[in-house]
Amino acid sequence: MDDLRIILHRALPDTPPAFAISREAAIAAGRRERKRQRWVRALGAFLSTLLIAGGVAWGVSLRSPTALTYGGASPSPTASATVSAAPAPSPTPVVVANPTVRADLDLGALSATLLGAATRIVPGFTFQQVLTSRPGSPPQVFEFVRSQGGVKAWADLKDAQGVGTVFINLNPSPYAANSEHFPQACANLGPGVTCETRTGPAGELITIQTGLLARTSVMLWSVTVSKRNGTSGYADTRNYSENDQLGAASPTPQRPVPPVTTDQLVELLLTPGLDIT
């Protein structure tokens, strides 16, 4: 085989052309390649997120053809929280499994953060446990419990004007996908439903809606906030108590307006530390 070695070496040019590969050129090319790979990876992640979000949205639309759900997750299984007989306002960003709930999520600390924020933001109320929120083991006032891939918390707020319920739901949801749907957040509103979108101080996508529960005179105000870190928050408040009227065919108002304003709901959801991703 030595003859082949010699032959192969003879095939090389005696005087190779000027050499174009230098240390600097190789490093510069390497940096470009690294940047290219990062873009490709980011694009791939974005496209797969879109694909998953699209699939989930399609699945959801198939499962609920009338799509009358107003806002985010229902505070309780029997409180369907439908608004009018209107077409879907669909303000809620699509909830998908990615991003995921933080593995070391401390529900106690999260609940304390929420309770502290609520006490500060909504002063002058007595907070009451919503006993009907989880029959058998109702959580304490604004105590988060795991549910449907996210966490939920409830409280009744009472003052001289009456009592009303506040419900908070945090879910993991991709900001990029929510951002894409955000311009259409107020499309297809039902009769009597008002809708407003805002952007928070850190780019949070905020949607605010007010309206009436279907076929009732009970008010339901809701806020959705999608954060860049993948936490999506939904909060609503109504001017009746779920402790008193959960499951009622036609609940009646127990105070003139819900106990919390939509601005206060926004402030609650933007509370630092109220994150699950």
Place this chain on the structure above:
Amino acid sequence: MTPDEEQEFGDYVVARSRRLCEFAYLLCGDWHAAEDAVQSALAKLFVAWRRLRERESMDAYVRRIVVRVIIDQRRLLRSQRESSWAEPPDVTPIGDAAEAMPERLAVLAALAKVPPRQRAVLVLRFFEDQSIEETAEALRCSTGTVKSQTARGLRTLRALLATELTV
């Protein structure tokens, strides 16, 4: 990549790129294509530097990419080429080819006619002195394939060299 790692990478480029270009040149017979292939491989090596330096030979990694780039290029060119001549056109050698020895041109011509995978096996085994196992790893194939490709490649090259050197 830290500045120290960039320095290491730069030292590797200075020390090894000419040899890698020679290796690539034997695979494709074109110095510029060889440099392009090595440049592409070095860019990928830059990205993988930290991961590789712990556990793998840099040369083996770069050679693997060079082989892949050149074989892919050949495939691409073949699919784009129309090639409708009955006889190849006369070629006027330019640059270093004009000064090259006829024997070198004959070896290059013979090598160019060896199928790409067989050529890669021959160059890896007899120019780079790689073992059967290392060649199999570089080409991502079994050692049995390397042995059979070596035998076929040698047979083809000897037959071609006999023709080229007597013409």
